[in-house]
Amino acid sequence: MTAYVVIVRERTTDPDALQRYRDRAPKAREIHPLTPLAFYGPQDVLEGEDAEGVAILSFASMAAARAWYASPEYQAALPHRLAGSVSRVFLVAGTDETEAAA
Template sequence: MPAYVVMIREETSDPDEMARYREAAPRAREGHDVSPVAFYGAQDVLEGPDFEGAAILAFPDMNAARAWYHSPAYQRARRHRQAGSETRVFIIDGV
């Protein structure tokens, strides 16, 4: 069953750190079976608080999503995202 990593960026606190993240994150996807579904496009918040942007990445299953997230390459990139923004990240099973 597919799984999706959802990242909701609430607020950017350090644009320089986010620039470093944008450089490192695509390289962290190399070697993983991942497909971008949505990437910080236009949004229309219907309920709840507004946010800066969101990304959704599709993986074959939860194990593949976890393997990408916990990979050394993504963990290096993740440090920049965490230093530069307030972001919620979760994995959800697809149907």
Template sequence: MSAYVVFTREHTTDEAELKLYARKAPAARQGRNLTPLAFYGQLEVLEGGPIEGAVILQFPDIAAAREWYSSPAYQEALQHRLKGAVYRVFLIDGINH
């Protein structure tokens, strides 16, 4: 069953750190079976507070998503995202059709 990692960027705190994150994060995707479904496209918040952007990544399953998140390459990039902006990030199982 597919799994999804969803990022919502609530607000930027350090643009330079986000630029470092954007340069380093793609290395964590190399060799992994993941599909970006949404990547900072135009958005409209229908409920809740404002957000600056959102990303949805699809993985084959929860284990693959966790492995990507905990990989050394992503953890190296993550430190810059955490310094650069306030995000909410969650992992969710898909449904069987």
């Protein structure tokens, strides 16, 4: 079942650290296939607080998403995102067509 990683960047605290993250994070994508469905594009807030940016990444399964997140390649990039921004990251299970129709 498809799974999604949702990254919500509340605010940038260190642009240089965030750039180091941007430089390193793509290495994890070379090994762990993912599809970016949304990647920090324009957004309209319908409820709640505004966010600086949102990314939605699609994976083949929850296990595939966890493997990407836990990979040495992503873990090498992660400290730079943590140093460069206030963010929240969610792993969300998708639904199959039967569940969605109910």
